[in-house]
Amino acid sequence: MDHNCAMTPDQLVRTFIKHIEAKDLDSACALLTPDCEYDNVPMSKVFGPDAVKELLSPFTAACSEIDWVVVRQAASGDMTWGVVLNERVDRFKMGERWVELPLAGVFEVRDGKIALWRDYFDLTTFQKAMAG
């Protein structure tokens, strides 16, 4: 019996984000289905928890702090099949400065885990924010 079963899809996504903020990618990726899709819409997509971890690792390693602010979030369905959509400001502290990216996220929950994580944002905004 998976401990995720006690959560709602809304709570599952919030827990996932908390793990990323704590740079605990093992705990975060344990919440993903084996075939999960992680789609950074204007960039690229990867599949599977290992690929997600590989993509995020250099990024979390480069940040001294991670703070993803969930501005709005709404969900439908249940842990068997649910949808969670949110509006966020993903904040990363790199050196002494905070980089901020406003975006909207789409999550699909299947059998207690996250099967899809898709973020919509403007790539140029992100690149400019990273460049400082």
Added chain:
Amino acid sequence: MDHNCAMTPDQLVRTFIKHIEAKDLDSACALLTPDCEYDNVPMSKVFGPDAVKELLSPFTAACSEIDWVVVRQAASGDMTWGVVLNERVDRFKMGERWVELPLAGVFEVRDGKIALWRDYFDLTTFQKAMAG
């Protein structure tokens, strides 16, 4: 008593989109609060139904057909104060060709009308799609 009161926030946003698809901007903008914010995140924002109509008019006029596919949508709250988030593919037929833009929308509902409409998308993707 406004007829919108019979709707849910989810239905209000779907009705708003239907009016835009029908190029009926008067009916669409009648669903907006007087101080509504329309924010195309990587571009600009405008305030008020008149400004929204002014921004959309040349666009709808340039399209022979408009088809906004709501891929996923979730809502919370009620018509007094609610939030609707969706994932869409906004499709515009220009001449003989369909232009498609994948995006995520954020709507805030207040007192039976839409007080915020914010779309997250990649501007370069949109510009390339428009250029063909």
